[in-house]
Amino acid sequence: MKLCYYYLLLLLFLCQTATAQRQQLEQTIDSLLLADRHFPTEDKARLERYEKLYKCYAKLNQEAQVVAYTGKAMRLADKLKLPRSAGDAWYHLGYYYHSRGKYIPAEEAYKTGIKKATEIGYRQLYGDIYYNLGAMYASWPDYDKALHANLEAVAVFNELGDKESAAGCQVNIASAYKGLAQYQQAIAYLHKALEVFKNTKGNEYGIALSCSELASIYFQADEQKLGMSKTQKMQAALQYLALAEGPANQVQVYDLLGDINVTRGRIYSMNGDVEAAEHAFRKALEYNKGMTDISLYANSLLSFSEFLMSQQRYADAAPLVSEALKIGEEGKWPQVQRDAQLALSTLAEKQQQYTVALDHYKAYIRYRDQLFNEQNEREITRKRMQLDFLIKENDYKHQQHTMSLALQKRTLEATQRKQALELKERESRIQKLAFLQRQATLEREKLQKENELERQRLNANLDRKSRDEKILIQENKTKLNRNLAIFLGVILLGLSGAALLIYRANRKTAQLNRVISSQKAELEELGKVKDRILGMVSHDMRAPVNSLISFTRLLEHGNLSEDKLKAYTLSLTTTLGHASNMMDNVLNWAYSQMQGFKPELQMLDISTVVKELVDAAASDAARKKLQLNYTQDGAATAFGDVNMVALIVRNLLNNAIKFTPEGGQIAISIVQATSCLQLRISDTGVGLSAAQQEWFNSDSVAVSRSTRGTNSEKGFGLGLTLCKTFAAMMHANISAARNVQGGTTFELSMPYSQV
Numbered sequence: 205m206k207l208c209y210y211y212l213l214l215l216l217f218l219c220q221t222a223t224a225q226r227q228q229l230e231q232t233i234d235s236l237l238l239a240d241r242h243f244p245t246e247d248k249a250r251l252e253r254y255e256k257l258y259k260c261y262a263k264l265n266q267e268a269q270v271v272a273y274t275g276k277a278m279r280l281a282d283k284l285k286l287p288r289s290a291g292d293a294w295y296h297l298g299y300y301y302h303s304r305g306k307y308i309p310a311e312e313a314y315k316t317g318i319k320k321a322t323e324i325g326y327r328q329l330y331g332d333i334y335y336n337l338g339a340m341y342a343s344w345p346d347y348d349k350a351l352h353a354n355l356e357a358v359a360v361f362n363e364l365g366d367k368e369s370a371a372g373c374q375v376n377i378a379s380a381y382k383g384l385a386q387y388q389q390a391i392a393y394l395h396k397a398l399e400v401f402k403n404t405k406g407n408e409y410g411i412a413l414s415c416s417e418l419a420s421i422y423f424q425a426d427e428q429k430l431g432m433s434k435t436q437k438m439q440a441a442l443q444y445l446a447l448a449e450g451p452a453n454q455v456q457v458y459d460l461l462g463d464i465n466v467t468r469g470r471i472y473s474m475n476g477d478v479e480a481a482e483h484a485f486r487k488a489l490e491y492n493k494g495m496t497d498i499s500l501y502a503n504s505l506l507s508f509s510e511f512l513m514s515q516q517r518y519a520d521a522a523p524l525v526s527e528a529l530k531i532g533e534e535g536k537w538p539q540v541q542r543d544a545q546l547a548l549s550t551l552a553e554k555q556q557q558y559t560v561a562l563d564h565y566k567a568y569i570r571y572r573d574q575l576f577n578e579q580n581e582r583e584i585t586r587k588r589m590q591l592d593f594l595i596k597e598n599d600y601k602h603q604q605h606t607m608s609l610a611l612q613k614r615t616l617e618a619t620q621r622k623q624a625l626e627l628k629e630r631e632s633r634i635q636k637l638a639f640l641q642r643q644a645t646l647e648r649e650k651l652q653k654e655n656e657l658e659r660q661r662l663n664a665n666l667d668r669k670s671r672d673e674k675i676l677i678q679e680n681k682t683k684l685n686r687n688l689a690i691f692l693g694v695i696l697l698g699l700s701g702a703a704l705l706i707y708r709a710n711r712k713t714a715q716l717n718r719v720i721s722s723q724k725a726e727l728e729e730l731g732k733v734k735d736r737i738l739g740m741v742s743h744d745m746r747a748p749v750n751s752l753i754s755f756t757r758l759l760e761h762g763n764l765s766e767d768k769l770k771a772y773t774l775s776l777t778t779t780l781g782h783a784s785n786m787m788d789n790v791l792n793w794a795y796s797q798m799q800g801f802k803p804e805l806q807m808l809d810i811s812t813v814v815k816e817l818v819d820a821a822a823s824d825a826a827r828k829k830l831q832l833n834y835t836q837d838g839a840a841t842a843f844g845d846v847n848m849v850a851l852i853v854r855n856l857l858n859n860a861i862k863f864t865p866e867g868g869q870i871a872i873s874i875v876q877a878t879s880c881l882q883l884r885i886s887d888t889g890v891g892l893s894a895a896q897q898e899w900f901n902s903d904s905v906a907v908s909r910s911t912r913g914t915n916s917e918k919g920f921g922l923g924l925t926l927c928k929t930f931a932a933m934m935h936a937n938i939s940a941a942r943n944v945q946g947g948t949t950f951e952l953s954m955p956y957s958q959v
Contacts, residue, residue, distance in 0.1 A: 226264065229260050232260055233257060246284070247284070248286070250280065251281060258296060261273065262300045267304075277293040295329060295332065299336060302314075302339075302340045305538070305539050314340075317329065321333065327363065328360075331364065334353045335373055338353035338373060338377070342379040342383060343379075347380040347381075347383055350376065350377075354374075357369070368407055371397040371401055371410060374397040378390040378393035378394045378417060382424070385429075387421050388429070388430075397410065409457055411448070412448045412450075412455070412464075415448035416444070416460060416467070419440075419443075420463075422438075422440045423441040438475060448464050449464055462488045462504055463488075465487040466488045469484035469488065470511075472484060473511050481511060485508040489504050489505065489508060502537065506524075506525065506528050506543055509525045509528070509547055510547065516554075525547045526548075529544035538571055542571035548560075803845035803930075805844060806844075808841065808843070809840060810840040811836055811840035814853055814874065815834070817857060818832060818834050825861050828861060830866070832872070833869065835871070836874045837874060837876050840881060842880070842881040843955050843957055843958055844934040845933070845934055852938070852952060859923060863887065863890045864889035868888040868947075869887070869888050871884075871886045880937075880956065881955075882951055883954070884949055884952075885950045886949040886950075887947040887948060891946060900939070901940060931952060934954065
């Protein structure tokens, strides 16, 4: 009672907190809009109002207003020549779409923000956007892009000396590796990030997130991959959840606290602690109830409903799933709608409401395909445009570089000509000076000798400068040739990369086409099977119903003799028995085709199942004067589903009785082979035709043609198809062969252990 009271108080507090936050945001928006009307001057103050407005609208999840005011902020920032503010607006718009699962517009906004950051050298924004892109690609999931984006962000943060943000990227990289089921690498990256967060102050959120991710990995990973037992793995997960909860409570990160309690609830549920599991799921609901992002609350509802369904509490689970679907429809969250439809289908199936389950499952398929097709179509178009732009950009850069080289060459030639003219002028001046010196008088002989010495010294300097200039020219030529070679190499690598991208795109397209063709063929084949089954049902159900109607009318008149009544009753019993057997086969076939149907495989005593069915068929065999012989070779245990084995044996025995004439024999034997247990049912009847035997031993899913038995017994044609389908589901093998003395031998080979 105290616990319920605590829950009620906490839920009331969170609801009041959420309402108060919303009212505060609306008041802030009203004051900002009023200020914008009174002060319409386009200045920095108005830009700051726009920034506050789109952030407030984002918290209220009003998409139209977010888009409108980010656009106004971008335009005003460009007008005021404040490119950093424009880049920040693109970043917040991308984050808004990202946080609501709209990955395509989020990616476009982020990439525009990266372009802005690159143009203005805004390295911090460049790193922050790639950080968010890495997290988004990991949840897309596109793990190759996620790793690339996070590595880009790590490089920038290391350059800026921002160790905490680099550690955050390592958490994102770990998330990508977790999605790829490479758990050891994910754990290694999380421990690196956790070490950084622990060694710096104010990183409680980073510590909580890292520990929560470690707990999730230990819960999900296979024991063999971790080298741990199941008990050790669950204990490690619970320990990390405890380590995460303290810092998360300290900084009041309610969405993370919700995730921690969902994971804890699943662990307790798996360990069989139902009360503790329910307590954890309810705490997750309470934390996410007050979040502005209501999709988190919807996901918590679905997780709790999954637990309730596992406990067969379907009445408690139904309103939770309905509320989650309502949230998804009102907030236009396609992922939430998809998951809620799947949960409703599972719930209806558990309650044996198969028509309702099928309707919800069709809705789930529609949302799943819608999300998949939209993302892939936009991604293919974006890739094609990106490749075309890259090729054009490389051509343009090549032309610009060629023109630059030509301009440099002409500049160098002009410099050389100028230097040659200067040299000639100096030589002419020196020659003129020498001529004047030779014309001097003897009285100036001493001065002439001094001038001659000066001339020689000048000549030596000129020669040295000339040699230096020649060496410089040669070095410039060498550098030019080396730069040209490097440029050509870069161009070659770029073209090779583009060719590789084109090749990979074509190969992926071809693979996708093959998958689509295969799926189309399977759907066409299943459609044909469904049409034929419906045709058979509509035809074969008419006779039993008409017989029953005729019999009731005869009973109404009351003029039947006892002999006629017995004859009609025997005929009606046979007809209704055929109809019942036919409907059992149709329902079993339909159930086997439902998505999510799985056999309950376990070790079985096959002899017990077979003996019961042989005893049940003895009366039918006696009516046709058939001899039933059952033999068993030692123990008869194998791995399979008891209901599927019973259905296969029952159909094969019914077929043997149906197609064996009076006085014939039916032999049932169980033989222990080296790698499997073999169940054989052999008869001396009419046997399968060559075409029927080839069909049965093939992989075809088509329904065989129904034929009448030796006493004109009716059939439906679905029994052998069910035998093939269920044998494949149990990882068993079934085959048919004609006997030398006539008739057919069916052999069911079942494994001794789980495959």
